[in-house]
Ligand code: FES
Ligand code: FES
């Protein structure tokens with residue numbers, strides 16, 4: 001496939017030409033207009049309050065991955081702003097979630113990130129609760145007015161649902177069923193088999209911007225050649241963009257092939273980044289005979305061949321495109337997932353408990369381990385050395401003090417440094433509101449949906 | 459006796475007494491030790507969470523990790539290291555050895571004795587008592603091999619009096635005697651300890667036994683035992699008993 005269009009012919013928007021209605025197929029265009037939105041949404045406390053009234057309680061929030069709670073009694077905490085939830089696998093295999101607030105005096109009942117337990121004891125006065133949230137014990141119960149505790153106060157339950165290895169909670173309990181609410185095409189998440197992956201890295205850092213500034217940054221590839229120039233030789237920034245219902249969206253990014261605007265003096269001049277992608281697919285770049293235009297296709301062929309050799313059934317369901325490309329998937333409101341055959345990157349843009357100009361960037365890497373010496377975590381996933389990826393040990397969350405650079409790899413660090421600068425300008429008297437182009441249409445789609453909640457339409 | 463070593467090896471249990479994925483408390487001196495077994499191995503830790511000092515007994519385990527059953531603090535059972543921010547201090551751990559006969563021993567720090575100034579070694583006393591208690595439990599179960607495994611190779615057993623079975627036995631001879639006596643009984647000889655007096659490696663106790671012989675008679679004796687303990691095992695036993703009753707029931711069976 002050496003017939004990649006020349007730079008001048010390479011046009012946005014990209015359409016991969018997959019059949020309409022297929023997972024890869026181009027979605028019908030959505031007209032989100034061209035209004036310029038008031039930038040106060042990025043910093044005002046009023047807007048933050050509105051989000052807490054009409055957005056966060058009404059949506060499904062990604063709370064956990066099932067890889068973290070496989071056995072009965074396994075639990076994990078999920079923080080969202082000032083709220084926190086305790087997500088617990090039940091004896092019957094179902095999942096329940098509770099507000100992590102003691103009915104006695106409000107203390108956080110569970111204070112460890114995750115674990116496995118028969119019951120939960122509040123550290124303040126040792127009231128005890130079952131994995132089902134029910135009250136089990138009040139210390140010195142005879143010293144309480146029986147009327148006060150007649151309702152046997154347990155942990156307050158919150159509605160949960162799961163889809164393809166992901167666990168969600170809905171605070172007000174009134175959202176449509178998760179499957180209905182989920183704007184992605186049917187079977188989209190399930191195709192990757194997240195349940196069979198292990199969580200191999202979890203980082204959590206504090207970024208200096210509104211959570212939506214964070215979402216905006218990761219929702220477009222327009223900034224790639226400028227903020228991440230090192231990716232030019234191995235990633236195409238023009239992508240297929242698909243807008244789905246309920247604020248969901250996707251962009252298909254070509255990995256392992258040079259950008260159309262990246263100039264090479266010879267068509268065999270492979271960039272170091274492209275060589276890494278080739279190597280990850282089992283191709284030796286030193287003996288590789290293809291041109292800069294062939295790499296994506298050859299990576300697909302090599303991966304398909306290897307999957308067959310290794311009996312990797314999960315990949316049978318994936319198209320060739322899914323083997324080489326990143327399906328960067330926006331789950332409204334605050335999640336983006338980089339879907340790849342080998343693993344999935346989940347980023348959550350979690351609102352700060354009190355400050356509209358900060359968010360928590362929570363980044364989880366799921367990876368399917370194979371007992372195969374020639375198969376490893378793709379290099380671009382930037383796993384630190386010596387991390388156990390077999391799933392035997394679930395790594396602890398890596399955290400950094402607010403004033404310290406997080407060790408999240410050079411590319412994400414570029415975004416980390418970018419974001420406070422954007423946040424600052426958004427607040428300027430001189431800034432009149434974002435002017436989003438077509439490469440940024442996912443951002444507009446997202447904000448339009450936010451506004452439907454803020455205006456009480458959803 | 460030579461100079462005190464920094465650690466002494468204490469035999470605590472047989473591997474078979476600690477099923478996989480369980481943990482069990484042993485009292486050693488004033489210290490409660492939790493012996494834990496998972497697919498990652500056998501571990502011994504001080505049975506006290508460094509968060510709010512709860513017992514760790516019954517805490518769930520995964521690999522090398524133990525979760526405090528109270529608030530879930532997680533500890534590495536090999537190193538004692540904590541994870542997360544709840545418990546700030548590691549828990550104490552003890553090195554575990556398992557010998558070819560599946561005896562679990564741990565390295566016990568002698569300096570942790572509350573009376574290491576030479577007055578009374580309480581740790582040793584409690585430990586000796588516990589070893590004798592375990593020994594009598596094994597004896598009462600009728601498992602001859604396990605019982606013998608808890609005796610030192612040069613152990614001796616002396617039976618008081620002038621009965622045909624009175625006298626001093628070495629380990630092999632005593633094993634034979636015990637098997638022979640058990641063959642005439644319908645079940646094990648259960649020995650229930652009543653009171654203990656212990657000093658250093660010596661334990662004295664009163665006890666009562668019960669079993670039935672195959673010819674339908676009850677054997678129910680009263681004893682005074684003296685045990686000497688060494689390296690977590692029984693080295694010397696002296697058995698004072700009602701010899702007339704023993705002779706009548708056991709030697710005529
Ligand atoms: S606040 Fe939880 S027991 Fe008092
Ligand atoms: S007492 Fe063990 S975690 Fe609190």
Ligand SMILES: [Fe+2]
Nearest residue numbers: 217227228415
């Ligand atoms: Fe970026």
